[in-house]
Amino acid sequence: MSIKVLVVDDSALIREVLSRMLSRDGDIVVVGTATDPIDAREKIKALDPDVVTLDIEMPNMNGLAFLEKLMRLRPTPVVMVSTLTKKGASETLLALELGAVDFVAKPSAEFEGGIEAFGAGLRDKIRAAAKSDVRGRAIGRADAPRMSIKTAAAPNGALIALGASTGGVEAIRTVLAELPADCPPVVIAQHMPAGFTNRFAARLDELCALTVVEAADRMPLVAGHAYVARGDYHLRVERSSGQLKARLAQDDLASGHRPSVDVLFESVARTVGPLAVGAILTGMGRDGARGLKLMRDAGAYTVGQNQATALVYGMPRVAFEEGAVVEQAPLEAIAGRLANALVRLKTAA
The missing domain is CATH 3.40.50.180 (Methylesterase CheB, C-terminal domain)
Structure with missing residues (x-):
């Protein structure tokens, strides 16, 4: 069974690069692309992807706001495509808190290992996301009891x-x-x-x-x-x-x-x-x-x-x-x- 992926990014170049990289090995199929969260919402309903790649900075709705709605209404494995900046790192960590499975840093001219290494890493993360249990995690969070731990004192050297x-x-x-x-x-x-x-x-x-x-x-x-x-x-x-x-x-x-x-x-x-x-x-x-x-x-x-x-x-x-x-x-x-x-x-x- 192929892994169905929807690529969401407002950049036509990034959509093309990601689609080409994901399709390289044959076990991942890009079933569609979307230019913004509103477009993505309709395509998720129509195409039922196994995994969504999502940019943060997009028109019409911020990627984080869309992610929060998606995980609440239709939990789906999401891999964020992030910029390697301090602001991008902070937003990426917030995305992971909201329920994204993983992230990749957008490749740059000085990307170590080049575009091929980026593509291999992206495909691995998509495969892991496809196996993830985002629905189970959402349920588990709601049901998890909290026990106060009073001490974890230990001998020196522990x-x-x-x-x-x-x-x-x-x-x-x-x-x-x-x-x-x-x-x-x-x-x-x-x-x-x-x-x-x-x-x-x-x-x-x-x-x-x-x-x-x-x-x-x-x-x-x-x-x-x-x-x-x-x-x-x-x-x-x-x-x-x-x-x-x-x-x-x-x-x-x-x-x-x-x-x-x-x-x-x-x-x-x-x-x-x-x-x-x-x-x-x-x-x-x-x-x-x-x-x-x-x-x-x-x-x-x-x-x-x-x-x-x-x-x-x-x-x-x-x-x-x-x-x-x-x-x-x-x-x-x-x-x-x-x-x-x-x-x-x-x-x-």
């Missing part, structure tokens, strides 16, 4: 590690927002390109009790803080002079990604061992499963997001099948599971 891909922006926000300010340092690998992770960290900082920053090389990792891997850099944890620190590097892609969840988790297993706790969240592919298994083998508590709440049950599924997780849990329960594991470590110490 650490929380989180990894995610497609759907992870919202999943990570959900977990971090539940964690209290007394938790140990949190390190995060989210598949996201350069130019967006700083704004992602700033947005999380606005919404969470924790202080959230984009990681910098050799930055000390301290309690009550969370550190987001910088786009296009691997994040590792090392111990130096008795202090946990972040290390950033641009060595080769790992598991097809930079930042890679595997790279982060492997460093946590090696450096922190049984004082770590980790969670693998929604995402397509298998990045993180190997690293999380190393964490579990080193004595860490590990949890995977369950299928019912994962927007894309790819990475958590592989981790579960390979024995990398101690247990699976609904997204809304993961912060509580991590906190309980940390309290047990504190008690044991």
